[in-house]
Amino acid sequence: MNIKPILKRSTEKGGMLNSIMVLFSGSLISQIVTVATAPIMTRVFTEEEIGEYTLLITAVALFGSVICAKYDYSIVNEHENKKIYPLIKLSLLVGFWLSVVLSIGYSVYVDIFCEMTIPLTISVLIVFVFLFLTAVRNILTSYNNRERDYGVISRTTISSTIAKDGTMVAFGFLRTGVVGLILSQLFFLVVGLKRQAKKLIPNVKTILNIDRESIKEVAIKHKKQPFYSAPANLLNNFSYSIVNIFVSQLFGVAILAYYSLSFRLLGLPLSLISTNTSKAFYERASKDYAETGSFRNIYLKMSLFLLCLAIPMVIILMFFSPMLCRIVFGASWEVAGHYVQILAPMFGIRFIVSALTPSLTICNQQQYEFLCQALFVVAAFAILIIGKIYGSIDLFLIGMSISYSIIYIFFYVLMLRFSNKKVA
Numbered sequence: 001m002n003i004k005p006i007l008k009r010s011t012e013k014g015g016m017l018n019s020i021m022v023l024f025s026g027s028l029i030s031q032i033v034t035v036a037t038a039p040i041m042t043r044v045f046t047e048e049e050i051g052e053y054t055l056l057i058t059a060v061a062l063f064g065s066v067i068c069a070k071y072d073y074s075i076v077n078e079h080e081n082k083k084i085y086p087l088i089k090l091s092l093l094v095g096f097w098l099s100v101v102l103s104i105g106y107s108v109y110v111d112i113f114c115e116m117t118i119p120l121t122i123s124v125l126i127v128f129v130f131l132f133l134t135a136v137r138n139i140l141t142s143y144n145n146r147e148r149d150y151g152v153i154s155r156t157t158i159s160s161t162i163a164k165d166g167t168m169v170a171f172g173f174l175r176t177g178v179v180g181l182i183l184s185q186l187f188f189l190v191v192g193l194k195r196q197a198k199k200l201i202p203n204v205k206t207i208l209n210i211d212r213e214s215i216k217e218v219a220i221k222h223k224k225q226p227f228y229s230a231p232a233n234l235l236n237n238f239s240y241s242i243v244n245i246f247v248s249q250l251f252g253v254a255i256l257a258y259y260s261l262s263f264r265l266l267g268l269p270l271s272l273i274s275t276n277t278s279k280a281f282y283e284r285a286s287k288d289y290a291e292t293g294s295f296r297n298i299y300l301k302m303s304l305f306l307l308c309l310a311i312p313m314v315i316i317l318m319f320f321s322p323m324l325c326r327i328v329f330g331a332s333w334e335v336a337g338h339y340v341q342i343l344a345p346m347f348g349i350r351f352i353v354s355a356l357t358p359s360l361t362i363c364n365q366q367q368y369e370f371l372c373q374a375l376f377v378v379a380a381f382a383i384l385i386i387g388k389i390y391g392s393i394d395l396f397l398i399g400m401s402i403s404y405s406i407i408y409i410f411f412y413v414l415m416l417r418f419s420n421k422k423v424a
Helices: 004-008 011-044 047-066 071-077 081-113 120-146 150-173 178-190 201-208 212-221 224-251 253-292 296-329 331-355 366-390 393-417
Strands: none
Touching (some): 011 150, 011 253, 047 178, 047 253, 071 081, 071 212, 081 120, 081 212, 081 224, 150 253, 224 366, 224 393, 296 331, 296 393, 331 393, 366 393
């Protein structure tokens, strides 16, 4: 079937559901590719190689979504078109310098506390490239989201995933080890950038010539992004990504490989449905809030839609994960399925709440998002103590599943409360 006409279809006429379906079609194809190549990955790379690679890309998981201090996020809901280019330049500048600082800090930390065979200087370079390319992708995705060009976003998702997983398989058979995994991630970040930037390329000089005053103006206007939204998002990323480091420290890189596979499997529904739904929800809810002062109606409808998807997903994961992991990835990876069982209920709740997280940005209540995300970090360190005391990965993950679930429910109720301007 030729998917190009589907991806190019205008989303303006079809409304939010059509926007979601265009994004979904791209993610579905990319996830099919990922699922198809995952069994090969577990057979051509060792647990230690996958574990070390996981530590490197954890930097992207930690800092990728906030590498532009969330100024890129404001590109979507900025009402004045003349301020879009200053926002783009501001996001690029912030993205570059944060990539420099964070690549050094993260690499030094991992080099000291974790099992790494890659030299520190090489690690710094790799992490910097990963982070800055992620910053560029974030900016372009936000711009295309603003333009409702979801077909471009979808096609980029497909092509970059095929490039990543295809090269990963090739490098795996060539026995390139962790170097092959790193190169495959690089292909993922680079492929599709030109397509995403197509509308902006003719205006590159205009963007580069934006003066300081214009940049300063948008930086002040959207100051809640770096002061509240970015720290909140960072805390959320930190609460999950720091678990990779904790698992590596407490149980070793082999166990980290099993945990990372379980995390990838649980993340498939998030990247396939929740993340794409969130993009369309953000655009639609922003418009409703600007016009009527409330987006509660779309909030509740979206909640019901996601709940109907989450319930069967969690049931299937809880009952069949060990068997599926054993069949698909090999007998030694059955333990990853056991980890999936433990974490599935929490990921079901996260599946719903994550799609709705733009809510506090829409109603300009980012300070509450920061508060909620701080609770996740407190919970992360609490489960670290559990892991140290009992030395059990199962108790570690059970503690994570219960504590994170409670916080997500609180987060959901808070966003519902602020979905009406009269309350906010």
